[in-house]
Amino acid sequence: xxxxxxxxxxxxxxxxxxxxxxxxxxxxxxxxxxxxxxxxxxxxxxxxxxxxxxxxxxxxxxxxxxxxxxxxxxxxxxxxxxxxxxxxxxxxxxxxxxxxxxxxxxxxxxxxxxxxxxxxxxxxxxxxxxxxxxxxxxxxxxxxxxxxxxxxxxxxxxxxxxxxxxxxxxxxxxxxxxxxxxxxxxxxxxxxxxxxxxxxxxxxxxxxxxxxxxxxxxxxxxxxxxxxxxxxxxxxxxxxxxxxxxxxxxxxxxxxxxxxxxxxxxxxxxxxxxxxxxxxxxxxxxxxxxxxxxxxxxxxxxxxxxxxxxxxxxxxxxxxxxxxxxxxxxxxxxxxxxxxxxxxxxxxxxxxxxxxxxxxxxxxxxxxxxxxxxxxxxxxxxxxxxxxxxxxxxxxxxxxxxxxxxxxxxxxxxxxxxxxxxxxxxxxxxxxxxxxxxxxxxxxxxxxxxxxxxxxxxxxxxxxxxxxxxxxxxxxxxxxxxxxxxxxxxxxxxxxxx
Amino acid sequence: xxxxxxxxxxxxxxxxxxxxxxxxxxxxxxxxxxxxxxxxxxxxxxxxxxxxxxxxxxxxxxxxxxxxxxxxxxxxxxxxxxxxxxxxxxxxxxxxxxxxxxxxxxxxxxxxxxxxxxxxxxxxxxxxxxxxxxxxxxxxxxxxxxxxxxxxxxxxxxxxxxxxxxxxxxxxxxxxxxxxxxxxxxxxxxxxxxxxxxxxxxxxxxxxxxxxxxxxxxxxxxxxxxxxxxxxxxxxxxxxxxxxxxxxxxxxxxxxxxxxxxxxxxxxxxxxxxxxxxxxxxxxxxxxxxxxxxxxxxxxxxxxxxxxxxxxxxxxxxxxxxxxxxxxxxxxxxxxxxxxxxxxxxxxxxxxxxxxxxxxxxxxxxxxxxxxxxxxxxxxxxxxxxxxxxxxxxxxxxxxxxxxxxxxxxxxxxxxxxxxxxxxxxxxxxxxxxxxxxxxxxxxxxxxxxxxxxxxxxxxxxxxxxxxxxxxxxxxxxxxxxxxxxxxxxxxxxxxxx
Numbered sequence: 002x003x004x005x006x007x008x009x010x011x012x013x014x015x016x017x018x019x020x021x022x023x024x025x026x027x028x029x030x031x032x033x034x035x036x037x038x039x040x041x042x043x044x045x046x047x048x049x050x051x052x053x054x055x056x057x058x059x060x061x062x063x064x065x066x067x068x069x070x071x072x073x074x075x076x077x078x079x080x081x082x083x084x085x086x087x088x089x090x091x092x093x094x095x096x097x098x099x100x101x102x103x104x105x106x107x108x109x110x111x112x113x114x115x116x117x118x119x120x121x122x123x124x125x126x127x128x129x130x131x132x133x134x135x136x137x138x139x140x141x142x143x144x145x146x147x148x149x150x151x152x153x154x155x156x157x158x159x160x161x162x163x164x165x166x167x168x169x170x171x172x173x174x175x176x177x178x179x180x181x182x183x184x185x186x187x188x189x190x191x192x193x194x195x196x197x198x199x200x201x202x203x204x205x206x207x208x209x210x211x212x213x214x215x216x217x218x219x220x221x222x223x224x225x226x227x228x229x230x231x232x233x234x235x236x237x238x239x240x241x242x243x244x245x246x247x248x249x250x251x252x253x254x255x256x257x258x259x260x261x262x263x264x265x266x267x268x269x270x271x272x273x274x275x276x277x278x279x280x281x282x283x284x285x286x287x288x289x290x291x292x293x294x295x296x297x298x299x300x301x302x303x304x305x306x307x308x309x310x311x312x313x314x315x316x317x318x319x320x321x322x323x324x325x326x327x328x329x330x331x332x333x334x335x336x337x338x339x340x341x342x343x344x345x346x347x348x349x350x351x352x353x354x355x356x357x358x359x360x361x362x363x364x365x366x367x368x369x370x371x372x373x374x375x376x377x378x379x380x381x382x383x384x385x386x387x388x389x390x391x392x393x394x395x396x397x398x399x400x401x402x403x404x405x406x407x408x409x410x411x412x413x414x415x416x417x418x419x420x421x422x423x424x425x426x427x428x429x430x431x432x433x434x435x436x437x438x439x440x441x442x443x444x445x446x447x448x449x450x451x452x453x454x455x456x457x458x459x460x461x462x463x464x465x466x467x468x469x470x471x472x473x474x475x476x477x478x479x480x481x482x483x484x485x486x487x488x489x490x491x492x493x494x495x496x497x498x499x
Numbered sequence: 500x501x502x503x504x505x506x507x508x509x510x511x512x513x514x515x516x517x518x519x520x521x522x523x524x525x526x527x528x529x530x531x532x533x534x535x536x537x538x539x540x541x542x543x544x545x546x547x548x549x550x551x552x553x554x555x556x557x558x559x560x561x562x563x564x565x566x567x568x569x570x571x572x573x574x575x576x577x578x579x580x581x582x583x584x585x586x587x588x589x590x591x592x593x594x595x596x597x598x599x600x601x602x603x604x605x606x607x608x609x610x611x612x613x614x615x616x617x618x619x620x621x622x623x624x625x626x627x628x629x630x631x632x633x634x635x636x637x638x639x640x641x642x643x644x645x646x647x648x649x650x651x652x653x654x655x656x657x658x659x660x661x662x663x664x665x666x667x668x669x670x671x672x673x674x675x676x677x678x679x680x681x682x683x684x685x686x687x688x689x690x691x692x693x694x695x696x697x698x699x700x701x702x703x704x705x706x707x708x709x710x711x712x713x714x715x716x717x718x719x720x721x722x723x724x725x726x727x728x729x730x731x732x733x734x735x736x737x738x739x740x741x742x743x744x745x746x747x748x749x750x751x752x753x754x755x756x757x758x759x760x761x762x763x764x765x766x767x768x769x770x771x772x773x774x775x776x777x778x779x780x781x782x783x784x785x786x787x788x789x790x791x792x793x794x795x796x797x798x799x800x801x802x803x804x805x806x807x808x809x810x811x812x813x814x815x816x817x818x819x820x821x822x823x824x825x826x827x828x829x830x831x832x833x834x835x836x837x838x839x840x841x842x843x844x845x846x847x848x849x850x851x852x853x854x855x856x857x858x859x860x861x862x863x864x865x866x867x868x869x870x871x872x873x874x875x876x877x878x879x880x881x882x883x884x885x886x887x888x889x890x891x892x893x894x895x896x897x898x899x900x901x902x903x904x905x906x907x908x909x910x911x912x913x914x915x916x917x918x919x920x921x922x923x924x925x926x927x928x929x930x931x932x933x934x935x936x937x938x939x940x941x942x943x944x945x946x947x948x949x950x951x952x953x954x955x956x957x958x959x960x961x962x963x964x965x966x967x968x969x970x971x972x973x974x975x976x977x978x979x980x981x982x983x984x985x986x987x988x989x990x991x992x993x994x995x996x997x
Binding site: 022025045052 | 538
């Protein structure tokens with residue numbers, strides 16, 4: 002019996018290694034690789050995917066899982082081994098539906114699409130991107146077709162990013178959010194808040210120094226982490242001791258500072274995953290929604306709080322004396338929390354952010370269900386931006402081409418950003434209960450207790466449980482938009498004060 | 500029949516992908532990876548090696564190779580397909596002797612040993628390195644034991660780096676070299692040549708700028724190449740369109756300039772390998788000796804020639820005016836060609852370099868044959884350095900610990916440096932025959948004809964032929980130390996003049 006478990010773990014160890022190697026190659030592709038290398042990279046990633054898929058769906062995996070049923074039944078369901086068998090069975094059953102050829106082709110197409118998207122975005126040329134997008138969508142439809150008895154095709158895609166979560170559930174949560182966000186945005190959109198000091202002259206070398214300082218303060222250690230510049234910020238890495246976060250420095254604004262804090266939150270989650278489950282599926286992060294709850298917590302609940310800036314603002318003023326020397330703390334905190342509908346998701350404020358996601362979530366369903374002609378996507382995008390946020394999209398680079406996700410084949414991903422944002426507030430409130438002086442600690446630049454709480458209550462579970470069970474174990478509740486909406490109303494409804 | 504060939508190519512394509520991924524991970528490990536990541540990296544590299552080894556030695560590979568015998572016999576031996584079948588059969592037969600566990604363990608041990616060597620070298624602490632070295636040697640002995648009827652155990656190791664080449668052949672060539680180098684060094688060692696200007700103040704940022712300028716002049720293109728700093732310079736990459744060379748900038752000397760040119764030579768070989776054989780064994784480089792003939796050609800025949808410096812010296816003077824503004828060209832060229840026995844192989848001049856290699860070649864045979872106690876290695880090293888080069892080794896960092904090879908499991912590798920150096924002169928003389936104004940071109944900073952000749956006559960063969968057959972196709976001769984010795988006598992015997 003335990004022999005079967007050992008054999009299963011050995012097989013899964015290889016699968017995990019290949020997945021992590023792919024992540025390092027993905028990081029390399031976006032930070033280091035010479036541009037001409039993308040064809041090699043497509044070959045290499047698709048070979049890795051092909052081999053790991055074959056290892057996972059091999060009959061031997063199924064045989065081992067069958068042999069392990071009695072063991073699984075004899076163990077506590079939340080034990081490491083029962084969780085491993087349960088999680089692996091779910092992954093095996095889903096993956097077994099998908100032919101290796103299709104899986105490898107999806108990977109190859111994504112690796113090839115990325116440089117085309119980079120070019121299309123740079124030129125704001127949707128026509129250039131269209132064939133690649135058509136191929137991506139076609140491959141996702143073929144992927145969905147591998148499954149039988151599917152009520153909503155989008156469920157299959159969503160589940161790859163947020164397991165155990167249905168489109169209907171997300172739709173309901175988002176409907177509740179939309180109903181409150183629309184009037185809140187209408188209330189706030191015309192309030193004049195001065196954030197003019199956020200644009201101007203922020204030399205990249207100094208931004209980099211301050212970014213390194215803040216992540217070091219949070220808990221970045223150079224022997225296990227890297228921070229590099231990239232076009233589109235992301236977090237990646239090879240394992241708990243090799244964490245790689247990236248950011249994008251724009252010399253005209255220090256807004257990237259917030260995405261650095263965001264990526265730190267992702268990195269910390271990956272760094273604090275359970276070491277004893279390394280090289281097993283259960284040693285991975287739970288879901289992208291839970292991942293995002295971590296990044297948004299550090300970006301917003303810490304990084305846009307008056308407490309944090311009472312501690313850190315003098316350092317930033319010192320780094321950018323021309324820009325910020327004459328800006329007082331209250332004005333600065335009000336400025337970084339200014340609510341104003343805008344074009345770019347990753348630069349959106351906390352209140353309007355949700356509408357960017359809801360737009361994409363709805364649009365992706367329309368795409369997969371064939372309710373929108375891809376050739377008309379820019380037009381549809383622009384109409385909905387006008388409807389949801391009241392903004393006019395000047396060109397596709399600032400519209401439908403802004404995100405890398407579709408180029409990377411990531412359809413079904415976007416909603417996890419908003420799910421995570423909602424959960425981040427639930428988690429924060431629970432940390433506040435358990436660590437009553439949390440805000441005072443933040444004001445002193447101390448983050449050990451926060452890191453410890455997150456590590457123990459969320460990160461330590463890895464992927465053993467569903468996202469909602471993980472959240473429930475950490476906070477006592479499943480996902481609920483009310484605390485998030487209450488937080489937004491409390492913070493923004495009354496204006497902002499430091 | 501052609502089905503079997505297609506299947507073989509598909510299988511070899513995966514093997515090739517996995518090997519190239521390992522190279523990218525190796526590059527990452529030495530340039531980018533956070534130090535704590537080495538345990539993950541050891542897992543990942545060993546999994547890649549395990550899978551690629553299993554793919555190669557699988558019964559199905561043998562079956563396909565058997566099925567292809569009639570096709571092979573029907574083809575011209577130097578055709579792409581006959582060469583592929585022949586080369587693959589040789590690799591299959593050698594690899595099949597080696598259990599996957601041992602192969603994976605060798606890879607894992609190397610990945611784990613590297614950080615220990617880095618630390619041991621930094622602290623000049625051989626005791627720290629000893630257990631790792633013992634493990635490396637033990638694994639290589641087990642590897643050699645996989646083969647039957649071995650006359651010289653070292654043959655098995657050497658063949659991994661220089662296929663079709665025996666220890667006896669190398670011993671004979673090296674004996675001839677030693678007989679001439681020893682008296683030549685004795686003649687030259689006391690000649691006073693001023694190279695004091697090579698030490699002093701060479702700011703790293705300016706070195707980097709000049710290094711980039713020279714490789715750009717040679718043929719480095721930023722869309723396909725990278726140049727990064729590292730501890731121990733090397734060349735790597737993911738394929739013909741993703742070439743990564745590294746160098747080490749020491750602010751007190753510009754000697755790294757020569758290792759940059761050296762690595763450029765390696766990079767150009769990899770960049771000009773046959774595109775239509777990509778993802779096949781025959782699309783790889785022929786041997787490390789042939790590889791080194793390319794790097795030494797660019798480093799020495801181009802990079803230490805008066806012709807090159809007549810063109811490029813003004814640029815270097817401009818970059819380092821304090822150091823070189825007052826040094827005339829003749830003095831500079833004499834200085835960079837100064838012959839003086841010294842401690843560090845990679846900093847050795849053209850004449851003494853060979854003795855560094857001969858020492859290692861002999862010592863490795865003693866190690867593998869158990870004729871030297873590893874605990875006494877520093878002492879043996881120091882005695883032989885005194886005997887061969889007349890220098891006193893002050894500490895192990897400048898002695899037995901200087902090279903990364905043994906830490907990386909690379910026993911059997913060193914002799915290829917000297918074989919390549921010898922061949923580089925044979926090749927250069929043949930290029931001079933075919934491109935009569937080559938030296939004038941170098942003096943004008945023009946390298947297209949040289950790149951073209953090397954590409955067409957050497958690089959284009961990939962790994963289709965043995966090193967000696969490759970050399971013979973390019974130059975009409977097999978390896979011969981005479982041209983190299985004549986070159987050294989002509990250049991150094993008469994003193995150096997620009």
